[in-house]
Amino acid sequence: MSDEELTPPVEATEQVEQELAPSVESSANLAAGLDIGGAAADVDADDLVERPDPVIRGKIDKFGNAWGTGRRKTAVARVCLKDGNGKITVNKREFAEYFVIERDRELIERVLVATEMKGKVDIDIRVNGGGPTGQTGAVVLGVARALQAKNPGLHQMLHAGSFLTRDGRMVERKKYGFKKARRSFQFSKR
DSSP, rough: OOOOHSSSOHHHHHHHHHHHHHHHHHHHHHHOOOTTTTTTHHHHHHSSSOOOOOOOEEEEESOOOOOEEETTTEEEEEEEEEEEEEEEEEEEEEEEHHOSSHHHHHHHHHHHHHHTTTEEEEEEEEEEEOOHHHHHHHHHHHHHEEEHHOGGGGGHHHHTOOOSSOOOOOOOOOTSSSSSSOOOOOOOOO
């Protein structure tokens, strides 16, 4: 191929520039006509987008108690929330007595602190299955769902703290031909 075949003719290039020139000028005029910080700035982006109502997974019973169910790994927690002074019981035991690890207690209390409900509600928790970590995660989700059922206005705070997100990670099953889920048996060449 010669250089003449590869380079476009000058006339074609000029024609493309003439076609593009009006659109560039019109966009420049449009930008100049915008009043930044004026009436256009008063329109909030949230007003333009219609958001669906949040899904409320908790329930309110006939006594006005809010119920939420949380799951994590193999643990299941059923949480009952009622107006009170902040007493938390887990399987009919004191909160600090059941969750002896401070990190677990802090994770559960973080939901109440984020929604400013600590000391305003009594919480009765029934949790079974799994270990301490799974039970803590289940209780956090259950408390968050019960709080959302009691006051749907807390949805944004709970969602921002990702307290309403179910952690779907589970233990991977053991496979035959392997020692564990992925660990193979020790291999010996000789």
